[in-house]
Amino acid sequence: MEIRGYWRHMFQFRKMKFQREAVPEWPHKVKTLPGCENIFSCIQCGTCSGTCPLSIYMDFTPRRIMSLLREGFRKEALGSETIWLCASCYSCAVHCPQDIHITDVMYSLKREAIKENLYPKRFPIPVLAREFYEIVKRRGRSSEMWLVLRMAFRSNPFILLGMAKSGWALLRTGRLSFKSEGIRNPKDLQRELAVKREVA
Amino acid sequence: MEQHANTTNGHASVGVYICHCGTNIAGVVDVAAVSEYAATLPGVTVARDYKYMCSDPGQELIKQDIREHGLNRIVVAACSPHLHEKTFRTAAQAAGLNPYLVQMVNIREHDSWVHTDRAMATQKAKDLVRAAVRRVRLHLPLERKRVSIHPDVIVVGGGIAGIHAALTLADAGKHVYLIEREPTIGGHMAMFDKTFPTLDCAACILTPKMTAVKAHPNITLWTMSEVTQVDGYVGNFKVTVRHKPRYIIEDACIGCLECISACVFKEGRTPDEFNMGLGKRKPVYIPFPQAVPQLVVIDPDTCIEFKTGKCKKTCVEVCAERKAIDFQQKETVDTVEAGSIVMATGFQIFDAGRVPYYGYGAYPNVYTALEVERLVNASGPTGGEVVLRDGRKPQTVGVVHCVGSRDENTNRYCSRVCCMYSLKLAHLIKEHTGAEVYNCYIDMRTPGKAFEEFYCRIAEEGVNFIRGKVADIYPEEGGTGRLIMQVEDTLVNYIRKVPVDMVVLSVGLEARHDANDVRRRFNLSCTNEGFFLERHPKLAPVSTFTDGIFLAGCCQGPKDIPDTVAQAGAAAAECLSLIDRQFVEMEPNTAVVNEDECSACRTCVPMCPYSAIGVREDTKKAWVNEALCKGCGTCVAACPSGSIRQNLFEDEEILEEIEGVLA
Numbered sequence: 001m002e003i004r005g006y007w008r009h010m011f012q013f014r015k016m017k018f019q020r021e022a023v024p025e026w027p028h029k030v031k032t033l034p035g036c037e038n039i040f041s042c043i044q045c046g047t048c049s050g051t052c053p054l055s056i057y058m059d060f061t062p063r064r065i066m067s068l069l070r071e072g073f074r075k076e077a078l079g080s081e082t083i084w085l086c087a088s089c090y091s092c093a094v095h096c097p098q099d100i101h102i103t104d105v106m107y108s109l110k111r112e113a114i115k116e117n118l119y120p121k122r123f124p125i126p127v128l129a130r131e132f133y134e135i136v137k138r139r140g141r142s143s144e145m146w147l148v149l150r151m152a153f154r155s156n157p158f159i160l161l162g163m164a165k166s167g168w169a170l171l172r173t174g175r176l177s178f179k180s181e182g183i184r185n186p187k188d189l190q191r192e193l194a195v196k197r198e199v200a
Numbered sequence: 201m202e203q204h205a206n207t208t209n210g211h212a213s214v215g216v217y218i219c220h221c222g223t224n225i226a227g228v229v230d231v232a233a234v235s236e237y238a239a240t241l242p243g244v245t246v247a248r249d250y251k252y253m254c255s256d257p258g259q260e261l262i263k264q265d266i267r268e269h270g271l272n273r274i275v276v277a278a279c280s281p282h283l284h285e286k287t288f289r290t291a292a293q294a295a296g297l298n299p300y301l302v303q304m305v306n307i308r309e310h311d312s313w314v315h316t317d318r319a320m321a322t323q324k325a326k327d328l329v330r331a332a333v334r335r336v337r338l339h340l341p342l343e344r345k346r347v348s349i350h351p352d353v354i355v356v357g358g359g360i361a362g363i364h365a366a367l368t369l370a371d372a373g374k375h376v377y378l379i380e381r382e383p384t385i386g387g388h389m390a391m392f393d394k395t396f397p398t399l400d401c402a403a404c405i406l407t408p409k410m411t412a413v414k415a416h417p418n419i420t421l422w423t424m425s426e427v428t429q430v431d432g433y434v435g436n437f438k439v440t441v442r443h444k445p446r447y448i449i450e451d452a453c454i455g456c457l458e459c460i461s462a463c464v465f466k467e468g469r470t471p472d473e474f475n476m477g478l479g480k481r482k483p484v485y486i487p488f489p490q491a492v493p494q495l496v497v498i499d500p501d502t503c504i505e506f507k508t509g510k511c512k513k514t515c516v517e518v519c520a521e522r523k524a525i526d527f528q529q530k531e532t533v534d535t536v537e538a539g540s541i542v543m544a545t546g547f548q549i550f551d552a553g554r555v556p557y558y559g560y561g562a563y564p565n566v567y568t569a570l571e572v573e574r575l576v577n578a579s580g581p582t583g584g585e586v587v588l589r590d591g592r593k594p595q596t597v598g599v600v601h602c603v604g605s606r607d608e609n610t611n612r613y614c615s616r617v618c619c620m621y622s623l624k625l626a627h628l629i630k631e632h633t634g635a636e637v638y639n640c641y642i643d644m645r646t647p648g649k650a651f652e653e654f655y656c657r658i659a660e661e662g663v664n665f666i667r668g669k670v671a672d673i674y675p676e677e678g679g680t681g682r683l684i685m686q687v688e689d690t691l692v693n694y695i696r697k698v699p700v701d702m703v704v705l706s707v708g709l710e711a712r713h714d715a716n717d718v719r720r721r722f723n724l725s726c727t728n729e730g731f732f733l734e735r736h737p738k739l740a741p742v743s744t745f746t747d748g749i750f751l752a753g754c755c756q757g758p759k760d761i762p763d764t765v766a767q768a769g770a771a772a773a774e775c776l777s778l779i780d781r782q783f784v785e786m787e788p789n790t791a792v793v794n795e796d797e798c799s800a801c802r803t804c805v806p807m808c809p810y811s812a813i814g815v816r817e818d819t820k821k822a823w824v825n826e827a828l829c830k831g832c833g834t835c836v837a838a839c840p841s842g843s844i845r846q847n848l849f850e851d852e853e854i855l856e857e858i859e860g861v862l863a
Contacts, residue, residue: 045668
């Protein structure tokens with residue numbers, strides 16, 4: 001995002017980074033995650049960003065995420081919109097001359113971002129992921145109406161304005177309802193999920 | 201030279217020397233204790249320890265003891281045999297003892313440098329010395345064999361590497377056979393327009409060397425020729441060469457080229473190989489005007505006379521005076537002898553069709569760098585005009601670096617020359633067309649002399665540089681005929697879509713497609729990528745593991761012209777070193793067949809990595825060629841009847857050593 005004029009000094013991101021803002025052990029930890037074995041082989045050629053159909057919408061291109069990742073800029077990498085905009089088309093992984101599984105890296109970073117609670121809080125995509133998980137955990141089934149409402153109110157409520165017409169049509173024809181669906185024993189599901197979290 | 205009793209006769213008289221190696225060994229191993237222990241071993245006459253055994257006084261100790269005490273076996277416990285085995289063997293020989301009655305024990309790399317516990321390291325040293333003393337008693341006095349060196353040299357490949365090696369050797373007075381597969385020498389360099397970084401005209405610097413080759417009395421130039429069989433060993437190679445028919449009598453043709461104009465084909469129909477398929481040639485042609493030898497050649501696959509036998513043969517009419525055309529010419533075979541061989545078979549370029557997203561072959565205006573070299577060259581298919589397929593001049597050109605290099609999906613390595621020739625082509629294209637040129641690169645690799653200055657020059661001329669590997673090439677919307685290069689410019693941080701009229705793919709260098717067949721014929725090893733393997737990447741870059749065969753040029757790995765010429769000179773020097781020495785001494789640690797026990801089962805024959813063992817027709821027994829045998833021991837171990845033994849590594853010697861260690 002570019003800010004011009006007077007307000008640039010107020011809101012433009014500082015370009016100087018001090019070494020204390022980087023986390024040197026973090027890239028080594030990420031290297032152990034699935035799919036991230038050879039992140040250190042990246043030669044920064046830019047082929048991934050070049051083929052990525054969504055790179056023009058990202059704040060950091062995939063190549064820059066790889067570089068941030070290797071240098072230990074954890075907050076910036078996990079707080080980026082990039083990893084959430086990834087459409088998993090695998091173009092980057094196929095073209096990469098160092099055979100890095102970039103899509104798998106993106107997935108690992110997504111999991112890290114949610115776990116560390118560093119994801120961009122007002123960005124609809126991670127909010128959707130989180131709300132979906134919460135709804136399913138609570139009741140065992142997804143309720144689309146509530147999913148959309150929760151996602152909108154947690155990120156950007158103005159999305160609802162754009163969706164109002166089709167939303168009303170779905171409600172009217174019975175495709176969406178305010179009823180919350182659920183399984184008989186959600187507690188069993190929650191116990192299962194709790195065990196898995198311990199193991200992880 | 202007085203020889204002391206070289207056999208034990210039951211009375212071994214062993215001298216044991218423990219080296220301190222300064223503190224390298226003495227710092228961990230108690231050398232005095234080992235020396236005292238050694239003195240107690242059966243058969244040991246003298247046991248000493250000394251600070252630096254490899255020094256002159258250290259060697260003098262050994263020589264003196266041999267003379268005074270009549271020692272007939274020596275054990276030196278010191279560093280690695282790779283370092284000083286030769287030193288101690290030479291010292292023993294100087295005192296009259298056969299050098300192969302010396303055994304070295306490594307108590308440095310195998311003991312003091314890898315252990316920290318002093319007591320255990322000292323015990324290990326004692327064990328190793330005891331084993332060596334037991335072993336050395338069984339050593340036999342072996343003799344080195346001498347093999348004479350034939351003074352002739354064969355150079356395989358007539359590119360700049362082969363040409364330079366041949367000229368160097370010929371100027372030194374040696375007779376050289378230069379064998380080239382194509383109708384002319386010159387190789388890839390003859391196809392280039394200008395060379396980096398000086399922008400010298402390639403043909404202008406190459407053709408004087410080519411004519412020098414033709415004119416040199418010491419060079420036998422064979423073109424249209426291939427090596428079909430290589431027998432023999434260093435100093436005594438017997439090479440069979442097949443000459444393909446040119447259908448022209450070489451002594452009669454004067455290269456006037458009248459036959460080409462007279463040919464019944466009014467214009468060329470066959471894609472011209474020299475012009476990378478961009479032009480057409482007739483069935484009778486000369487690869488390029490300055491070809492050496494200056495002779496035409498007839499292509500039997502496209503000439504009507506060969507297909508139907510009913511051609512008017514206007515070429516023969518026009519050559520009535522010289523009568524140089526002979527459609528009945530047949531293949532001939534020659535066998536020549538030489539002492540050394542230089543391999544200079546060169547490279548091939550990467551097939552850009554293997555990278556489909558760059559559109560080579562799919563979009564007409566995507567070219568490889570070598571095709572553009574021919575376009576830019578004044579004697580090329582367009583007379584030096586850089587034009588698109590439809591004849592238009594390009595207004596924007598994109599140059600894509602690293603095509604088929606630095607990529608797990610194609611070739612891992614960097615092809616070394618592409619950054620430089622991409623800059624050169626950018627300059628030449630700009631000069632010829634005034635177009636806007638965009639070089640898209642990952643790194644700019646310009647290491648050689650005057651290379652960085654060349655890069656600065658090109659940048660100052662206004663060539664655009666985009667740091668990013670081109671991700672995709674596709675046609676521009678709206679039918680403009682242009683192509684879009686999509687690339688992330690990593691330096692300004694934009695994804696750029698650059699519309700260009702012409703795309704030049706900077707393809708990498710690869711080993712030739714038949715490199716594997718060729719190297720097997722010559723008994724050479726090759727790397728994973730197919731390039732011929734050098735003996736040592738740093739210290740022996742022109743030698744191979746086959747004695748007497750040397751490498752020059754891109755067949756060993758991608759490199760530019762200065763490095764190729766340097767390597768060719770180095771290969772020539774190695775040949776000269778062999779020839780002027782006049783003989784080569786072979787190490788005696790070769791395998792030996794016991795003919796009484798051999799049943800010619802042939803288990804050993806395919807095992808030998810050096811093709812040194814075979815079954816002789818006359819004796820019907822296995823036989824080891826001692827000149828080729830490197831003493832690896834594979835056949836010795838493989839023989840089911842145990843009829844092969846190895847000098848210096850006899851079964852008894854090895855077993856004694858094992859028993860000594862375990863005692």
